[in-house]
Amino acid sequence: MYFKEVHRWAAEADRLLPELRHRRVAPVALVRPEADSAAWQGWKTVQAGELTEAVGAELPCSCEFTFDFGEYCVGHLELEFEFTRPVDAPFCFRAKFAETPFELASDFASYHGTLGRGWLQEQEFVYDDPSGVIRLPRRYAFRYLKFRVEAGSDAYRFRLKNICCDTTTSADWSKLPPPAPSCDGLDREIDRIGMATLAACMQECFEDGPKRDRRLWLGDLRLQALANYPSFGNLDLVKRCLLLFAAATGDEGRVPGCLYLKHPLPAAGNLLYDYQVLYGDMLLDYLRASGDREFVRDLWPVAKRQCELGFEEFEDDRLVEREDRWIFIDWQENLEKECAAHGVMIYALERTFELARELGIEAEVLEYPVVAERLRRMAVELWMDRESGFFRCGPDGQISWASQLWMALAGAVPRDQAADLLLRVIAEPAATGPGGPFLHNQMVLALEQFGRHEAARVLTRRYWGKMVEFGADTFWEVFVPSEPLRSPYRDPMINSHCHAWSTPVFNFRQSSGVNTPVSGRR
Amino acid sequence: MYFKEVHRWAAEADRLLPELRHRRVAPVALVRPEADSAAWQGWKTVQAGELTEAVGAELPCSCEFTFDFGEYCVGHLELEFEFTRPVDAPFCFRAKFAETPFELASDFASYHGTLGRGWLQEQEFVYDDPSGVIRLPRRYAFRYLKFRVEAGSDAYRFRLKNICCDTTTSADWSKLPPPAPSCDGLDREIDRIGMATLAACMQECFEDGPKRDRRLWLGDLRLQALANYPSFGNLDLVKRCLLLFAAATGDEGRVPGCLYLKHPLPAAGNLLYDYQVLYGDMLLDYLRASGDREFVRDLWPVAKRQCELGFEEFEDDRLVEREDRWIFIDWQENLEKECAAHGVMIYALERTFELARELGIEAEVLEYPVVAERLRRMAVELWMDRESGFFRCGPDGQISWASQLWMALAGAVPRDQAADLLLRVIAEPAATGPGGPFLHNQMVLALEQFGRHEAARVLTRRYWGKMVEFGADTFWEVFVPSEPLRSPYRDPMINSHCHAWSTPVFNFRQSSGVNTPVSGRR
DSSP states (O other): OOOTTHHHHHHHHHHTOOOOEEEEEOOOEEEEEEEOTTSGGGEEEEEOSOGGGTBSSEEOSEEEEEEEEEEEEEEEEEEEEEESSOOOSOEEEEEEEESSHHHHHSOGGGOOOSSOGGGSOEEEEEESOOOSEEEOSSOEEEEEEEEEEEOOOTTOOEEEEEEEEEEEESOOGGGOOOOOTTOOHHHHHHHHHHHHHHHHHBSSSBOSOTTTTOSEEHHHHHHHHHHHTTTTOOHHHHHHHHHHHHHTOTTTTOOOSEEOTTSSSOSOBOOBHHHHTTHHHHHHHHHHHHOOHHHHHHHHHHHHHHHHHHHTTEETTEEOOOTTOBOOSOSOTTOOOHHHHHHHHHHHHHHHHHHHHHTTOGGGGTHHHHHHHHHHHHHHHHHEETTTTEEEETTTTEEBHHHHHHHHHHTOSOHHHHHHHHHHHHHOTTSBOOSSHHHHHHHHHHHHHTTOHHHHHHHHHHHHHHHHHTTOSSOOSSOOTTOTTOOTTSOGGGSOSSOGGGSOOSOTTOSSTTSOOGGGOO | OOOTTHHHHHHHHHHTOOOOEEEEEOOOEEEEEEEOTTSGGGEEEEEOSOGGGTBSSEEOSEEEEEEEEEEEEEEEEEEEEEESSOOOSOEEEEEEEESSHHHHHSOGGGOOOSSOGGGSOEEEEEESOOOSEEEOSSOEEEEEEEEEEEOOOTTOOEEEEEEEEEEEESOOGGGOOOOOTTOOHHHHHHHHHHHHHHHHHBSSSBOSOTTTTOSEEHHHHHHHHHHHTTTTOOHHHHHHHHHHHHHTOTTTTOOOSEEOTTSSSOSOBOOBHHHHTTHHHHHHHHHHHHOOHHHHHHHHHHHHHHHHHHHTTEETTEEOOOTTOBOOSOSOTTOOOHHHHHHHHHHHHHHHHHHHHHHTOGGGGTHHHHHHHHHHHHHHHHHEETTTTEEEETTTTEEBHHHHHHHHHHTOSOHHHHHHHHHHHHHOTTSBOOSSHHHHHHHHHHHHHTTOHHHHHHHHHHHHHHHHHTTOSSOOSSOOTTOTTOOTTSOGGGSOSSOGGGSOOSOTTOSSTTSOOGGGOO
């Protein structure tokens, strides 16, 4: 092990395992999916009978209902049946859970995506003894439940007495401050749905999506922590996740891109360069939010190590090309990433140095600002196009949101020109835009960083407002308004519709740009 | 409650809950079903590759194997996988368990029988954490397992390290005496398969079938107890079952036809006239096998009450016709049952009187022999055909095994003519024969009763020997050699292929008719 403290860190993370808060949610309506070309992804739901036809009434031995729970639920389904005649055979039913009308209408048997089909939330259940409360063993994430009893014998006589989802979260809704008084209706809607998204992802750790992946990703954690500080303010959950990553650093001392908490190979997965080097940035955010210098000092070597490992990827101040390194930056296809990744490294060095200064140990990393400055000069030399005033990357001189925002954050342009660079690229039709919510959030953070609170609000309303308009209950992992069936996994039914990185980081709890979010403070 | 002792009886039954014996059975081969018109029900299995292709080897992310466990198993399947890369999605697989090649080849989706489809042993399983030993929650009864991994993602790398069935029984194989030295090969095969059948049905109670029904039937218990006394000799399990029935007698004091031990309405089900009245007969068998007079004396009132209730069904010494009364006698269709049911009542009165005499309390039921004699005279008058020497029942004067054997047991013919009556009806081509193993066993008992041990052996070899020939691992609930796809439930895939009442009651542990089985002693 690179760090001898890993076992202690793991034990501390265990001690911070949150007690989940439970709330039971019952269905509010019976519905059915209906094709509608005007609806997002071509499907909506319409009412299909009264709830009392399914709950409380005597049911035929084989029957099917689709329940609408009225809100996004993460938890365990509980069912209680009443049998008025002996149960002549094991009781079997089939349950399909869906986040959206499109998923509800999709036939999972036709699934052809690249991810394991185990994420598709459909299963048969057989109970020899169906008396009492039946609690399904897996946790599900859904708004809709298609439920079919497959008894196939008319010896049964039964009613469905109760059906509900025992939802869980480690977010405490009672601690949520209201949005700023200046927020209008759309702001409040975006905030409401954003908080629902964040809370649904707050379980025993910050998960990326409660339906799919259900794991702790470093890049998602960074955004979740920033959204969490001014809202639910659950500092312990962030602390636990920072510890989990520190405990998973292994022989090289490298923070993994994600952690599988409940899997046979729990160590780590998916090394992500641009996630890893920002560990120090996240520690600095945590220090400012919590004031817990002792804790952050303890993890400081982890932050420093990530910068060292990150810089090992450079030769002559440029990132070495390597097949086996994953640089994420954004889902956008054909994105030229070198410039942005270069900017991430500079930003990481600056932020990690800042962290050292706040801890009073900047002597350890005095070279960081020097290296950062050298990298900045290289960036300007390589990618700055004096004519257009944009950073252009790749053989075709691509102008992208990603390059501009990371160059701005890296300080590759003077501070008083950074905001202008961001606003110009947003307005530039030829620019390669963001591939989804993740990079939208990075842009919001960058705008805030340079004091453009109102522009960040406008961008948030423009992008997340569209999801509101399309009826989102929680914000979607993948969202390109012009491509409703886009999927990075070749089949949209496996997309996650409640996703960590889609929680807007725009802070609706501050009324102006005076207090920029934690990440933006210098 | 008719009997104030019911709670005490229930508590005593609970105390006798057996500790099950476990034995792990691993598959012995990979097979596939193959159509073969010469095979029973048109299907056999043939080898399909080597077991090491499925167990121990690295598997593709989606794969299917059919395991042959080489013997009939009742228990919980246990699987252990080894994952050499992170498990990227919940692990899902589908398992189908089958007792026979026909069942293995059948498509359960086409099931159209009258019983609940919950008995068909097929289910999908999804595990968020597939590490460690996976023990399927339901108990299954099978020889074959079709197993399909449905990962649908090539992120997985895994092996199936171990697969076995943790089988259970409350039979103690170490207590089984060997068959009599005079038994030849076929006798030993029938005995071996019979004992496997009996042991598989001996769980927390005597079950009728470990795949389907899994409940305690009074009529099956009678045969199981008789087969058990000279073999496994598990007296406590019989005692427990007698107590369970006594505890379920309810407000009328009526013993139910069967008990659902693990169902929401556990009380009782299916009142069966011809099962119920033989409760005293079963107590008498138990008394003779165990010598436990105190216990039998305690349950005596239950036996007596069954005769009273049984006789309430008579008017002018004939069974009143009633729509809502179920008289079983046999599965044989178009069987005229009045004569046999009449005989069952006489036999029940005689045996219950005998029980009273052994307990020294015959004064309580002095009228039973008198009533029995009156019913016998009525039987002879109604059904005895002097010309053919057979009892003929129903509008068409049906000659059946059922009528003859119950009249013989009832003493409606002189004792020295009874065996002749039985042998004649077995030889009579025009007679309505038995519909399955249940009535075959009744005939074996009747032959033994009248000292015809060798004839009982011949009948056993003729009928059960056919099942041996057809490759039975355990004896089948439904077996009419000329009708391989016969099913009382309109679909043979739901038939049980290991069934209580199909355990041969012929006692292979005695070498001659000198010691007739318990039930036959007078």
